[in-house]
Every structure is written in C-alpha cells, then in structure tokens.
Amino acid sequence: MEDAYRTINEVLVNLINEIWELEEKAIITEEFRDITNNDMHVIEAIGLGEDSNMSMVAKKLNITVGSLTTAMNSLVKKKYVKRERSETDRRVVYVRLTEKGRKAYLHHEDYHRQMTKVILERLDEKELPVLMKTLDALTEFFTGYVPAK
Template structure:
C-alpha cells in the first residue's frame, strides 16, 4: 500500500474507532444511563451558567428542536437543569447539575488521555506538523458542506 492509500485507510478507520472506543471508555457503569451523544451534549453545555438552548444547538450543529428531546431526557436523568430567563421568558438556559459535572469531567479526562497518547509519541519538532495536518483536515470538514 502506498502512502496515500495508507493515510486514507487510517482516516477512514480512525473515525469509526474513535467513536466506538470513546463510547466504551466514557459510558461506564456510573454513566450507563446516557449515550455518547448525551455526553457530547453535556460537553457542549459546559461548566458555565449562561448556555442557552440555542447556543448549545449551534455548537452541536443541530436545531434547538432536535436538542430539546435529548435535553428533556438529560433533565429527567438529573444531568442538566433548565431555567427560563427572568428578563426574556423565550430564552431557556441549561446548566449541568453535580451529576452532569461529574460526567463532563469524566469525558474531558478521556479526551486528555487520548491527546496525551498522541503527543507523548512525538518529538517537539513533530508537533507543529501534526497541528498543521489536523488543521487542514478540520478545514476540509468545515468547508465540505459549502462545496456541495
């Protein structure tokens, strides 16, 4: 296999492996009542207190309506709380509960371990090459929809 074919093979399999392994790693006995998608909603809500449904939906690239069903479930499971703005009742804030914060840090720790596994295998002069490569890949994905 030449370098081009090898890179293609790695990229195709890497995305699937990351998704599958992440789910196995982060959906532990403690967090068995939520999905990988739920964990990413928790991540998008973050640690602040000013996340609105609209802001979270934008971060995730989905509609607020699509987000509502998942947020309802996470509220029922006590990972999130929902509060209406006092000044504008149309605005709905979501924030993590203590249980949600534990899930957030659990997920963040997995990502840190994943990043550490990559970075520790590189020399200092290789890190800029990896950053350039990953930025190029990220730009491709961000621009892909606009090319259609």
C-alpha cells in the same frame, strides 16, 4: 502517491471509527450507563459555564434546536441537566449541568485529556508543527464539507 492516498484514507477511516467506538466504551461506564455517547456530547457542549442557552448549545453541536430539545428532555429527566428561564427575558431558557452532569462532563474531559497526552508524549518538538498542520487541514475539511445533493 496512490499508495500514500490509500494508506492515509484507510488510517483516517479506521481511526474515526475506532475513536467513536472506544470513546463510547471509555465514557459510558457503569456510573453513566443511562446515557448515550450523543448525550455525553450534549453535556460537553453545555459545558461548565453558567450562560448556555438552547441556541448556543445547538450551534456548538451543529444541530437544530428542535433536535437538541429531544436530547435535552432526556437529560433533564435523567437529572444530568436543568433548565432555567432567564429572569430578565422569560423567552430565554438557560441549560446548566447538575452535579451529576458535571461529573459526567469531567469524566469525558478526562478521557480526552488522556488521549491528547498519549499523542503529545510520542512527539518531539519538530513533529508537533506537522501534526498541527495536519489537524488544521482535517478541521478545515470537516467544517467546510457540504454533502453533494
């Protein structure tokens, strides 16, 4: 059991690091060289819908609205995102992707699609439930994790 623990731990740590590094190399291409991997995840959280506001996006990213404001200012300046005040409630600010932002979003989505496709192509129908159970356990850990103080 100790060998299994060590192997799984090593694979998970390496996989997380490799995904982060490879994703940055894959999605921050010449066309999108003016943004960071974090910017791309803000773009992803805004999405292609029409009704994202700052609070909704911050909640998706599990960050404060203040932290998001800094990233959003940069993305607006670089013309990936535009802000629009609600006509019914001027306190509400909607954020929407520009055409440039939509291109970045679709580019990022394509990377994720390719990654998922490779995994699914290697599994048979009996293996898929095991992967799903494993991913559910990881999701449960990450969403419920509270750092020790």
